[in-house]
Amino acid sequence: MSVRFVKSSVTACGLAPSEEGRALRLVELCGRTAYKSEDKITGDSAKKFVLMLKSHGHLSVLEHSNIVLRVEKDPATPQSAQSASISLDVMLEALRERLGFHRLYPLDSGNGFLLAGNFRAWVETLDHLKERAEMHDFLLQGLGRFFPAIFPEASGREPREASFRISLVSEDEQLELLKTSPSLDLPVFVFRFVCDRGITHEVVRHRVFSFTQESTRYVNYGNKGMVLILPEELNGAYDDATGELAPQDPLASKWLERAELLFEWYGEDLARGLRPEIARDILPNLLKSELFASGRWSGWKHFIRLRDSAQAHPRIRLLAKEVRTYFEGLGLRC
Numbered sequence: 001m002s003v004r005f006v007k008s009s010v011t012a013c014g015l016a017p018s019e020e021g022r023a024l025r026l027v028e029l030c031g032r033t034a035y036k037s038e039d040k041i042t043g044d045s046a047k048k049f050v051l052m053l054k055s056h057g058h059l060s061v062l063e064h065s066n067i068v069l070r071v072e073k074d075p076a077t078p079q080s081a082q083s084a085s086i087s088l089d090v091m092l093e094a095l096r097e098r099l100g101f102h103r104l105y106p107l108d109s110g111n112g113f114l115l116a117g118n119f120r121a122w123v124e125t126l127d128h129l130k131e132r133a134e135m136h137d138f139l140l141q142g143l144g145r146f147f148p149a150i151f152p153e154a155s156g157r158e159p160r161e162a163s164f165r166i167s168l169v170s171e172d173e174q175l176e177l178l179k180t181s182p183s184l185d186l187p188v189f190v191f192r193f194v195c196d197r198g199i200t201h202e203v204v205r206h207r208v209f210s211f212t213q214e215s216t217r218y219v220n221y222g223n224k225g226m227v228l229i230l231p232e233e234l235n236g237a238y239d240d241a242t243g244e245l246a247p248q249d250p251l252a253s254k255w256l257e258r259a260e261l262l263f264e265w266y267g268e269d270l271a272r273g274l275r276p277e278i279a280r281d282i283l284p285n286l287l288k289s290e291l292f293a294s295g296r297w298s299g300w301k302h303f304i305r306l307r308d309s310a311q312a313h314p315r316i317r318l319l320a321k322e323v324r325t326y327f328e329g330l331g332l333r334c
């Protein structure tokens with residue numbers, strides 16, 4: 001049979017990693033979801049894939065990541081050297097226009113700040129700072145120390161801004177800071193949703209998140225068969241173990257008949273030479289789609305409030321409930 005039904009599902013992928021190898025593998029997985037080319041993932045494919053995305057300017061996939069830096073004055077630096085270097089105020093002023101893409105929190109000591117952003121935000125912030133060589137090089141050296149594959153330009157250079165030091169805030173520390181002080185919205189949480197195209201369209205309205213989604217332009221379902229999300233009214237006729245619909249159920253047979261017809265038209269259009277991106281016009285809203293969504297706690301809290309609600313569509317509510325359960329497991333409640 002060329003048409004199958006599956007149920008919606010959620011995979012919580014945890015915090016965007018603070019270690020480069022794992023971070024690159026996550027970005028690769030998200031990126032390959034768009035083309036359904038996960039079978040090309042190997043032990044050492046991630047770096048090459050992510051650098052290819054970076055060099056092609058396909059930066060939205062690089063958003064499924066997070067680098068949190070702690071920038072603080074080095075108490076060991078003599079006062080005379082400190083006055084010669086860039087001040088905290090100059091640094092903050094230089095970053096002002098980019099703050100929409102970062103999270104910035106002053107340290108309680110008043111001697112520095114925490115600055116979080118995904119790979120894309122940092123790449124574009126460095127570009128923004130390229131006229132301000134001192135500040136640019138200082139941040140680049142810090143980033144390159146922890147993420148040398150993404151920021152290779154930094155390697156081998158001596159730090160020029162000696163009065164500040166940069167350290168990396170690990171995932172565990174980010175989570176601890178968020179739990180003790182919920183306004184420190186530092187970690188990025190990544191979820192993989194399997195749902196229908198109607199629901200992905202609702203999820204991507206949440207603009208504060210980053211998304212990568214299976215592409216109906218590039219995936220050729222003629223080769224793979226068509227997978228649809230199970231409509232609720234077929235729950236009773238669905239066998240969870242086999243993924244089969246009961247053939248004697250009249251409603252299930254009607255659904256299968258309709259779906260097979262649509263898939264047949266799709267196949268006919270491909271056969272007469274249309275590309276998948278055009279043949280997709282006949283594909284239904286129920287088409288199964290995979291979607292990665294990444295964002296901070298404030299965004300997910302808002303998502304849960306809007307979508308785990310009686311007013312929401314039952315299938316996005318199902319996703320939101322799972323997201324809520326994940327955060328409750330971490331001790332974070334809306």
Ligand SMILES: Cc1cc2nc3c(=O)[nH]c(=O)nc-3n(C[C@H](O)[C@H](O)[C@H](O)COP(=O)(O)OP(=O)(O)OC[C@H]3O[C@@H](n4cnc5c(N)ncnc54)[C@H](O)[C@@H]3O)c2cc1C
Nearest residue numbers: 202205206207208209299302303306307309310311312313
């Ligand atoms: C029950 C329900 C019914 C809906 N019905 C419809 C409908 O009929 N038609 C329709 O088009 N949509 C509909 N939507 C979608 C809805 O309008 C929002 O697009 C979606 O819920 C995302 O919400 P948001 O904009 O608050 O979230 P996000 O985009 O994630 O934004 C989160 C927060 O960021 C801030 N923010 C983000 N972007 C901006 C910005 N550009 N300017 C200012 N502040 C910003 C705001 O503080 C916002 O609360 C519906 C949603 C729900 C839950």
